[in-house]
Amino acid sequence: MPRETMRNPLVKLSLVLWVFASMLACVWLAVRAQAQPSIGTVTDFSTAEYFDPPHENQVKLLITGAEAQLQSGGRYLVRKLKLETFRETGQREITVEAPECLFDSTRRLASSAGHLQVETGDGRFRVEGEGFLCDLRSDQPNLTISNRVRTVIRKLPPTQSKP
Amino acid sequence: MKILWPTLVLAGFGVALGAQTNPTAPAAKPAERPPTQITSDSVDFDLKTRTAVYRGHVRVADPTMSLSCEILTAKVPESGGSFDSIIAEQNVVIDAIDGKGQTNRAMGDRVIYTHKVEGSVTNEVIELTGNPRLEAPQGALTGDTIVWDKANNRVRATNQKMIFNTGGTNQFLTGFEKPADAKK
Numbered sequence: 001m002p003r004e005t006m007r008n009p010l011v012k013l014s015l016v017l018w019v020f021a022s023m024l025a026c027v028w029l030a031v032r033a034q035a036q037p038s039i040g041t042v043t044d045f046s047t048a049e050y051f052d053p054p055h056e057n058q059v060k061l062l063i064t065g066a067e068a069q070l071q072s073g074g075r076y077l078v079r080k081l082k083l084e085t086f087r088e089t090g091q092r093e094i095t096v097e098a099p100e101c102l103f104d105s106t107r108r109l110a111s112s113a114g115h116l117q118v119e120t121g122d123g124r125f126r127v128e129g130e131g132f133l134c135d136l137r138s139d140q141p142n143l144t145i146s147n148r149v150r151t152v153i154r155k156l157p158p159t160q161s162k163p
Numbered sequence: 164m165k166i167l168w169p170t171l172v173l174a175g176f177g178v179a180l181g182a183q184t185n186p187t188a189p190a191a192k193p194a195e196r197p198p199t200q201i202t203s204d205s206v207d208f209d210l211k212t213r214t215a216v217y218r219g220h221v222r223v224a225d226p227t228m229s230l231s232c233e234i235l236t237a238k239v240p241e242s243g244g245s246f247d248s249i250i251a252e253q254n255v256v257i258d259a260i261d262g263k264g265q266t267n268r269a270m271g272d273r274v275i276y277t278h279k280v281e282g283s284v285t286n287e288v289i290e291l292t293g294n295p296r297l298e299a300p301q302g303a304l305t306g307d308t309i310v311w312d313k314a315n316n317r318v319r320a321t322n323q324k325m326i327f328n329t330g331g332t333n334q335f336l337t338g339f340e341k342p343a344d345a346k347k
Binding site: 074127128139140141142143144145146147148149151152153154155 | 195196198200201202203204206207208209210211217250252
């Protein structure tokens with residue numbers, strides 16, 4: 001993807017949200033892998049995904065959470081969710097934070113009445129709001145932030161804007 | 164008028180502003196530009212169509228301009244790059260400060276920014292409809308439709324009326340630059 005394209009905030013946002021959708025799917029997989037259905041809850045969980053060689057020692061995706069509860073109907077309630085993606089250089093790319101997130105693995109919906117914040121690692125773009133619904137179905141991926149939406153687009157000085 | 168219209172580009176609803184330069188910043192000492200902020204009641208991001216729709220009390224605040232409307236839609240083409248279109252709807256008000264520190268205002272029910280690249284030609288057009296009005300300290304322009312062809316730096320207005328402020332008295336000019344298609 002051309003660099004100019006990546007500088008377009010909405011293109012970047014699309015990428016961010018795609019990553020967000022992917023990361024939520026990873027949360028589901030991570031929680032499912034770590035939590036036994038009979039237990040139902042895991043605490044202070046974290047999981048990381050690494051780049052392919054030659055950057056196999058570099059973290060690509062880091063997911064942490066204070067608690068994940070398995071609920072009925074294939075739903076997971078995740079508290080203090082934090083997802084971070086990184087470049088091969090180790091530079092943080094995207095951070096997603098939600099104090100609480102309910103993930104419906106059957107319908108592939110992530111939602112919360114609480115806060116959501118998505119921010120790029122370079123600080124160029126941040127969107128936050130209260131209450132969200134993220135539809136992760138591949139035919140109509142969509143994110144809605146329902147209340148008090150605030151988007152900040154920052155243009156950095158040239159020396160800082162280059163990765 | 165040339166001062167006013169470029170500010171409408173800034174009305175690219177903030178998302179376009181990331182690519183803008185700050186004309187007032189000293190060239191030798193690049194400083195961080197104050198951020199552009201968009202606030203609204205809600206937002207929908209359709210990842211398939213690459214469209215963001217801000218709804219309800221939409222406000223765009225930028226160091227050089229501010230915009231308010233009820234619905235703000237921005238769409239990015241699949242290939243990325245510049246926006247296909249940015250649309251502000253319902254009670255659109257854009258205030259922009261020109262190089263002299265004067266506030267210019269554009270109003271209308273609908274403002275559409277479109278961007279197309281055909282071959283080696285880039286076309287950028289901003290269209291105001293729904294009781295559009297441009298106000299500057301020197302005067303005002305109204306019409307059924309006001310269109311700025313940015314690539315050719317031309318402003319067209321249908322059924323236009325210009326009001327010049329001439330030191331206490333206003334002079335009205337009407338119908339002197341109707342585009343050909345307005346007569347059809």
